[in-house]
Amino acid sequence: xxxxxxxxxxxxxxxxxxxxxxxxxxxxxxxxxxxxxxxxxxxxxxxxxxxxxxxxxxxxxxxxxxxxxxxxxxxxxxxxxxxxxxxxxxxxxxxxxxxxxxxxxxxxxxxxxxxxxxxxxxxxxxxxxxxxxxxxxxxxxxxxxxxxxxxxxxxxxxxxxxxxxxxxxxxxxxxxxxxxxxxxxx
Numbered sequence: 001x002x003x004x005x006x007x008x009x010x011x012x013x014x015x016x017x018x019x020x021x022x023x024x025x026x027x028x029x030x031x032x033x034x035x036x037x038x039x040x041x042x043x044x045x046x047x048x049x050x051x052x053x054x055x056x057x058x059x060x061x062x063x064x065x066x067x068x069x070x071x072x073x074x075x076x077x078x079x080x081x082x083x084x085x086x087x088x089x090x091x092x093x094x095x096x097x098x099x100x101x102x103x104x105x106x107x108x109x110x111x112x113x114x115x116x117x118x119x120x121x122x123x124x125x126x127x128x129x130x131x132x133x134x135x136x137x138x139x140x141x142x143x144x145x146x147x148x149x150x151x152x153x154x155x156x157x158x159x160x161x162x163x164x165x166x167x168x169x170x171x172x173x174x175x176x177x178x179x180x181x182x183x184x185x186x
Contacts, residue, residue: 043083094180158185
């Protein structure tokens with residue numbers, strides 16, 4: 001029996017990282033029917049025990065207890081939840097003032113979700129290279145506001161590399177979920 005962490009979930013297949021190897025795993029039988037109140041008993045971030053059965057396939061035998069998880073209502077079955085991720089150390093939101101526009105409503109909803117699952121949040125204000133001198137006071141005001149209420153905020157530019165070393169260090173040895181509109185630089 002080996003232990004690993006689920007790093008990808010695709011349909012009924014799970015990619016599990018154990019040491020420096022990855023394994024394609026499935027779930028079967030009792031584990032699949034074990035009374036889970038979610039559409040997916042195994043989620044990205046879960047620590048699992050598995051056994052290799054065939055040359056390129058292993059079976060998940062046990063799911064370790066989760067320290068936390070992020071869920072949403074299942075789209076098909078309104079009374080059942082869908083686990084998006086588990087054992088998360090931080091929730092990261094990438095924000096841009098424009099290209100694309102991101103609203104603070106979207107950011108605030110993300111922060112409320114992270115708070116409700118007791119997951120610390122980091123806000124990255126990206127694309128600092130495209131803002132005009134007129135826009136920088138708006139960014140500075142937003143950053144200061146979120147910082148004042150207790151959130152870590154960072155300014156960056158993925159395109160120019162501004163502040164990326166610092167941001168990379170904030171991801172070191174952490175399981176992170178990253179959110180933001182398409183095109184923000186996630």
